[in-house]
Amino acid sequence: MTKKIGGVILEVKNISLAFGGVRALTDISFDVREHEIRAIIGPNGAGKSSMLNCINGVYQPQQGAVTLRGKTYRGMSPRQVAEMGVARTFQNLALFKGMSVLDNIMTGRNLRMKRGLFWQALHVGPARREETEQRAVVERIIDFLEIQAHRKTPVGRLPYGLQKRVDLGRALAMEPSLLLLDEPMAGMNVEEKQDMCRFILDVNDEFGTTIVLIEHDMGVVMDISDRVVVLDYGKKIGDGAPDEVRRNEDVIKAYLGAGH
Amino acid sequence: MKTLITCAALAALQLFAASAALAQAKEQFFPLLVYRTGPYSPNGTPWANGKQDYIKLINARDGGINGVKLSFEECETGYATDKGVECYERLKGKGASVFDPQATGITFALTDKVPNDKIPLITLGYGLSASADGGVFAWNFPLMGSYWTAADVLIQHLGKKEGGLDKLKGKKIALVYHDSPFGKEPIPMLEERQKMHGFDLIKIPVTAPGVEQKSAWLQVRQARPDYVLLWGWGVMNSTALKEAQATGYPREKMYGVWWSGAEPDVKDVGEGAKGYNALNLNTSGQSPKVIQDILKYVHEKGQGTGPKDEVGSVLYTRGLVIQALAVEAVRRAQERFGKGKVMTGEQVRWGLENLALDDKKLAALGLTGVIRPISTSCFDHQGSTSVRVHTWDGSKWNFSSDWYQADEQIIKPMVKAAADKYAGEKKLTRRTPQDCQS
């Protein structure tokens, strides 16, 4: 693939995170360049999700700092991070079960909807206009993800694969510059995985979105990502282009040698 | 779809409203708001039974009032105001001409409604004290006494015990009251008396329904008042007596209002309540003639409402008296508006405003000794403030004082002032004497 990778937009420095006594992350550092697809891989319990949670402010690391577009932060609220154009999807789906596909994705536009209670209550003029504008954007995403047929269905009723798409759609609706994907292909069958890969690549080069994605199996990830970070037991054991990482001793041990 | 359902429901409702309205033209209909369920049912039930039995008696013994048969219908309020309002609206439509709400809260809510509907309210011994002033409260009848007269009489009695009201100076009197309008009514009067006699008044509220009174009685114990006035209703009374026992406060020094001195209040306290005193507007026991008649004409015919042995209990008799006065009001009204006719609300009001039951009339009704003579007027809706104190001896109530009258000098101005304030808020004008003729 030929696309120009820009400068570093996200830098993670010496992040350490612990719950009580349990160390989830120890002194992790890596960076993410503009427009690249950056994968974080590692066996289950390697601390991948915790890493994402640190990046978008759900967890507050005890040590280290995250630098986003030169703005260094420690202890930022998820909203503040979101306002800086970071979106994410969730490993075990965190969709809004009670709401329709459309509404779920619409929530992604909330940051951009400003009309107050009063106008909302009247639902005329500005409020209505705003609603339709945003709706238009969302509809584009729905088309992009090929889920038009399910617009009005409550997400609860959708098959798992489609729910994953809605989750992605909700994140895309935020028009993020940095997109964090937490195991987007977990528990999918082959076709679903291929679809998901296609979407991720399309997002990456159509919207130029920078993507950080997590997977526990190396498989597909290696083909689509530009650079890979490998975590094991909360420590970074490898970082670099897919083939380097493939050759990395520790990585092989972590994966193959996990048994003996 | 929705519409269909709505219409159906509507039709149904209409049906019930109608089907229930079966009060025949030739019957004087008495709506009975009662509470036989809920927290206050032990007190509400005998009261309701008394009312019902008296109606049955009049039909069975005298064949009605000058030939007009009496009919009635009960509606369960459960002592809840909104339910009471619903009952009122329901029974109003069936030719009701007088109501006894049987609850202070409901009385307040209905007080605003009756002037439009032209139906008098009998609130014998409860309701708004100021409503004794018929000039403003044209439709309320707190016959035989209000909480102000009660408080006044209690202080008189305590004064007498001390050997003169002046002896009350420096004495401590605690008011343990149901934390509601009912319980607060007496306070202005007590404060008035406090100013006059210089006793100190300790106010101890008890949250309804009054199942938890420990701290109230610990306060009593620590304040060591010379007397405790108990202003409770329902479970609060018996609980108060038990807590008094548990904190060792002498029951002899406790004086209840007439709603705190009936069998249900002391029954399961038994010996523990021995010596406890309370006001009573009427006798208890089965000796009076009217009670005998009820046993003879109603209960022995198997028509009785409640258990036979509860006939003549304090609250039963009170219910009976209330009903009797209502019936007499109708009778009085018939004398003016035509014997053997069914009286309207307005006509019954005239009857209530012109009650003149002297000893002779009372005797005829078999009420001798049960109540004192009572005569009302357009401006005095109370008619009498006579009340006695009775004392629980561990198994029954015995009168322990002579009849008292509330002190007009004190009450009159207070009632007038309060009534005027009310009139001001409601933008009402006082009734004129000619208005009284209707």
Place this chain on the structure above:
Amino acid sequence: MGPFLETLVGGLMSGMLYSLIALGFVLIFKASGVFNFAQGAMVLFAALAMARFAEWLPKLTGMDSKVLINVLAFVGALAVMVIVAWLVERLALSRLVNQEGVTLLMATLGIAYLLEGAGQMLFGNDIYKIDIGLPKDPMFLFEQTFEGGILVSKEDLYAALIAAALVAGLSLFFQKTATGRALRAVADDHQAAQSIGIPLSRIWVIVWSVAGIVALVAGMIWGSKLGVQFSLSLVALKALPVVILGGLTSVPGAIVGGLLIGVGEKLSEAYLGPMLGGGIEYWFGYVLVLVVLLVRPQGLFGEKIIDRV
């Protein structure tokens, strides 16, 4: 000093009585995740049953030994509560498995109405008496140290003792017996319970029966204090803050919570009440809970709630 101690003791006593009712809530919530709104109604129902049995027995059999009558009445009422538990499971809960909390709460409300109606219809709606011979008169301690001494209500003291005994009994039951351990297992997770080989339905019947027994004891004690009548169903309201303060799932929590709230109420009433015009114990318990929850959202002894992504 005297008054203070007196109030303190009084508070502890009422606190124990609150705990007694709170216990019923906790047991059921622990084992079936149901916030049992009907607990108050169960107290009323059980008390009515016992009071009436105690009244009817002599009439029917002419026996006169008060102890025997009370014992038999208690057993009778107990049987009734077990039947109630069984019916509740059969007719309602078994058809509402794995519904959300609110739905179940709502169902228990329906059950509450049923019990209140049925109880008063079967056993009457007057005041009835439970006389288990609790002494009514107070005793005074340290009369030489404080003038007037420190008043302790014997009735409450015995009541508190009974309550304590019940709690002890229950914890033994939970620690030592197989069923008890099974119940604890269910509390932790329902699948696990089934894997032990006890059908959930039976577990629930047992739990509700136990709660029924707790209700019966509570009803007996409160009944002999207040007289058995509708208002008994309202004392449950006093237990709500206790349950929450202690943490919905903790038996010791219910006890400590009860004592805290009992003492807090009484002291606040005695010392803040006069300033604020009295009657503040009415809300004090709840405000206390509110404050505590702000610090510990899961109550004093409740399990910590952690939400993961």
Place this chain on the structure above:
Amino acid sequence: MLYRENGQFKTTYAADSQILPIRQDRIAMALLLAVAFIVIPMVSSEYLLRAIFIPFLILSLAALGLNVLVGYCGQISLGSGAFMAVGAYVAYNCQARFEGMPLIVSLLAGGLGATVLGVAFGLPSLRIKGLYLAVATLAAQFFVDWACLRLKWVTNDSTSGSVSVANLNLFGVSVESPAARYLLCLAFVVVFALATKNIVRGHIGRSWMAMRDMDVAAAVIGIRPIQAKLSAFAVSSFIIGVAGALWGFVHLGSWEPAAFGINRSFDLLFMVIIGGLGSISGAFFGAAFIVVLPLLLDKLPYWTGLPMDTATASHLALMIFGALIVFFLIKEPHGLARLWATAKEKLRLWPFPH
């Protein structure tokens, strides 16, 4: 008339996102409103209006408000009675203290009063969840009950602590007659129901539901918990406050704090649950169930014609009521509104299911 949506195509997003996308529904709604505004006031007896429709409407309004909080934002509250009380007393003080204060203004002022309290007691919801929050909100209930009894200025120094209002009029038009009172309530209900519907289908409503369904995810997409929850508390308690003011002014006319006691709070919560969480119509179904049904059950003796003494009758009513609650929950745990929706769904596909 067949109940079908085929052949009804939406060409604009606005048209697609309207409240009742199906034509037949719009017609039905129009009819319903016509009946409510014209037929009912004309045909129904004073009893029906005063004792059934007015309380039904007011409590529906309150339930609607509570549903915003419980149903849409997922915060269980047992303080509704308090919010109603505050609404009523604030409105009362406006009327009593300011000569010639327009009724509407007083009622809305009541709503605002409740809003203030609502937001104050909403703050704990940022930390406390579920049943814990529910019981915490009881603090509001009990504290307000107490305050209304104890603080003299709340009741404008009435000796007994009970207050009353009289000669209500709307811009000079008297609202004393049952029909007028009914229409006043109805107007309020319709306006608020519409406004609420609009809010919940807009981005604010979505942020509430997001908080309800998955608060962490909501935070990640940039929804501020404080904003979402407190706005829900504000809107909810405003509506409940207005309902309270109506309850005092229009229904009771004269009341004491007991009128807004703890039972009121519980009833409202039950209405919302049994009616259907997170649905506008749920409030109405719930109110109908909790308010109207018991009244019908009270009339049991007349229906059956059996001679039954009052006590037995009302005990029986109580039992049937309880049984019905359990029955409906077993049939449809998500409330009557859902039952209604499924019925419509079936009707739409009839006679070809799937």
